[in-house]
Amino acid sequence: MGHPEEVDVIIAGGGPAGCVVAGRLAYADPNLKVMLIEGGANNRDDPWVYRPGIYVKNMQRDGINDKATFYTDSQPSSYLRGRQSIVPCANILGGGSSINFQMYTRASASDWDDFKAEGWKAKDLVPLMKRLENYQKPVNNNTHGYDGPIAISNGGQTTPLAQDFLRATHAIGVPFSDDLQDLDTAHGSELWAKYINRHTGRRSDAATAYVHSVMDTQSNLYLRTNARVSRVIFEGTKAVGVAYVPSRNRANNAAVQETIVRARKMVVLSSGTLGTPQILERSGVGSADLLKQLDIKVISNLPGVGEEYQDHYTTLSIYRVSNESITSDDFLRGDSEAQKEIFAEWEVSPEKARLSSNAIDAGFKIRPTEEELKEMGPEFNALWDKYFKDKPDKPVMFGSIVSGAYADHSLLPPGKYMTMFQYLEYPASRGKIHITSPNPYLEPFFDSGFMNDKADFAPIRWSYKKTREIARRMDAFRGELTSHHPHFHPASSAAARDIDIKTAKQLLPNGFTVGIHMGTWHKPGEPYDANKVHDDIKYTAEDDEAIDNWIADHVETTWHSLGTCAMKPRAEGGVVDSRLNVYGTQNLKCVDLSICPDNLGTNTYSSALLVGEKGADLICEELGIKVRTPHAPVPHAPIPTGRPATQLVR
Template structure:
């Protein structure tokens, strides 16, 4: 369908947030013409999107559904360049993320220091987007009529109970709802962004865009179209210039301009929204002149304050009888056929989950904080006193168990595995991004800032140690995959113990687990002749490790070095168009947006995506992106003069063509 030249509202970016904005506003008034522009392809009924268990495919470097931003080399990462992925498909991260349902802490939004953005004010919008498909004892904080579905998925790997038993033994309480906005320390059975009735991923494009376009004609969609810049005339945003996403030849680069009568919303994501503004002449005037862009609005904060959550993986051997998705990922034909067939028939089975069944949010004890002071990089405690101590709803670290290894099995030994992934919820480090030319296809000057604040090191080390102790207490545990752990000295009690598959089969059996050694390690993983005298062999159903591993200063240095060499993005980027006064506040030095998401100094232009967050949020960020989308839609509607019932902006339900599957019930 050929697109008109002029619209009432243009939304630049069809990610998790942009889809909410465009879908809600198209349903605000069906006489409004709304255009949604997306650089990636459409995700409409794409089976590689809506089948939940397929998500690892989208993380590969040859993925067509993600873009990969490469940073400068960093001394904080042992000289490495960080690579930060961003979604490149309609629906954004909601189409390809890990599907983990987590929500921010109440103090997170209060800390934004923006009028209208307290958690109490935002709670109705949090409830507005979700349908909570499980038994609920906190109905005042969850929604039950929204377009986005939340459930446990339609399958659960048994390792969930193993993990929760182990965390309980560490003193981490299992709670019914870790996403109640207030609990900052606990473990839970993890919920997912999956529709319980169909087994499908619940992404924002199907929920807000495809559902609307199926019944209304006022929402226009331009996929495979890249936003170059916003056109500003006399201080007002009046249009958007676009180019093809990936032209085969320079002669194919034919810019097109779409005019906006009422409002332009930039929702291109944390890594692209600041670049769109900078190419439009909005940013630091000196930097813009240096790269050949005429400055129009002096906003030096554009592209600053980049934040993420810092992630590491550690992989463990699992006993042969442990159920995992490893054979499916390896491509075992019989296993794959069985899994695909079950999902196609009933919407259940391993494809109806992400394999991430349980996890924790944790805060350190007084004893652990004292221990941090003795470590080689001891500075976290200053941050604890200023940021965490008086906000008990803020977790410091998150870690979860994954029922297998979803990376490249060509790099792994044979056998079954389970993975711990750990990320820092509120890093103190900050980065930046800036264009190097007006060329919309050029890569930016990008510095992730990962780990450039030494206060971030101790909790990353602690997260590895804590999750490793959980793993050692699990029935599934059969040693570590050594190259996925720090390189400790050979004679260190903390050394990772790897085994070949035959040794695993030989020793990792019920009644053949070892504990109670003077070093706290498992002698069963040592050759018979090297075992310590008096090693205590315990039944796996009775006990596990009696004491934690002891880490020397040299061991902690090894973990720190491992963090530097392995830490990576959690795909949770935010902050580069921060909502704060132009001159900044106690959170950021320079703000970009006011509390109504208007770009300072420009009329008719808002930004709505995770880049608006001045400070971090302790969650997997899809929930925050949905919230920002709902808030932005309300703000635009109010600016246009709508009020009362119109602001409810209900979207139609989405039904896949030919969907005849009976609803699944628990």
């Protein structure tokens, strides 16, 4: 399909929100010409995208899959003990929805209410949450939708380790819930839902749901991939188009070659928390001081552009599990027979295959007790009183189990593993991103701000202890992989301990099996009470310091960037208003997670879709058209690709 030089609406960025806006607008009015410009490749029928179980490969910098752009802190951070954090940003149509972990969670009601923006309260947004969902799990509340384009299910299978995890989680006082994503529950465990269609086994990504489905039946949606929007074209303060460049400047030091496309009605920036502020600044929208230094004409002086960068933080700890456990380790390790078997399963019955799961089958949301708060220090307690105490729907931490080691298997000893993730949902730390040149190929200045507020250490430390107690109470537990735990003093009672399975079996009485941590045994068939089997580990101040050092050395992004073009009053550093208009401009909106003025306690794919749906409604209202639903049917059969599974085994 040819690409016109002028359309009605241009969307710059094909992540989840951009796909929603493009698809909704084009489907609403077949006469409306819409162009979607994406910096990465087309994701259509890419087996590295649609097969859920190989998502780990998309996160690697190995030259095979170029599906992410990596932003590294411009300077070493004293808060990370001299380390520079790395934040990957999706570089493919569908954005993070094409390569993410596929974990389905939703923000709490108070998260949206905290935006303090007209039309953005949770009660206003629930109809849009339901509109986007094709929820495929049984549930006992009225917050989910069943006819939308985004499929949500438990995936093809749930491993026994997940049930083991849930039982052990209950043993430490975290109750089971049939739906932690009801916008209200903040303390409980559940079988984690996934962005996977149970009928096809495929990943449910935003481009397939909103863009390809429209382009298959209509001719008014134009898609340009492998093209990076450099800047917005203004006439005065009115946005009238964009300039884009090839995603890679193949000729070193060559002049930037721009292509101009004009927009008759509107330009929508949806290039994400890291991309959108850079486009704005190259266009003359941002801090006047910075723009003048770079010799960029100031269109609108908005010092908030690129500021208040937020993320969620994660640490992970790895444990050995029994040889009978079902894990993804052999597959991830590269065992050729395991890979051949698993890919063959997909070809026969993808909806039931192991590849139709992400192996992240269970998780929790938790809030500390009064006793636990006393141990978390004054910095976090001040944050608790200000932010969490009177909002019982906000979880402080998420946790999840992966049935396998999320690590470089070439560096691990043989065996089977489980990984415990700890996710900090509302960090107090903040960062920033700003351009260093008008040239779109030059790296920006980036400061992730990770852990630059001391209040963020205590909840991660607390959650590490929680997941460790859960692991030790699981029947499958066989020891701690010490290389993936804090470096406690060897004499400490908290020291991580691996277990020599061969020696342990020789020491066991007849009829007993390895049970729990540090020399305690459990006889099969006997009533199992984890809290009687052993006591919680006791930690000293020195142990807590070891955990904090480990956090600084290992804390990572969760790929949940948000907040650099905040929706709040201009006088408070805001960049967009409640209708997503960029202050000081006309016909220019931002529709992505950069608009969040505060954090959202969730895996942010659900929030990006929701911001896209809200943005689509606002734009349709201004254009005098209406969103049509259902948007598109969710396919119930795999689409053949003509590419044999063996080509995927590398």
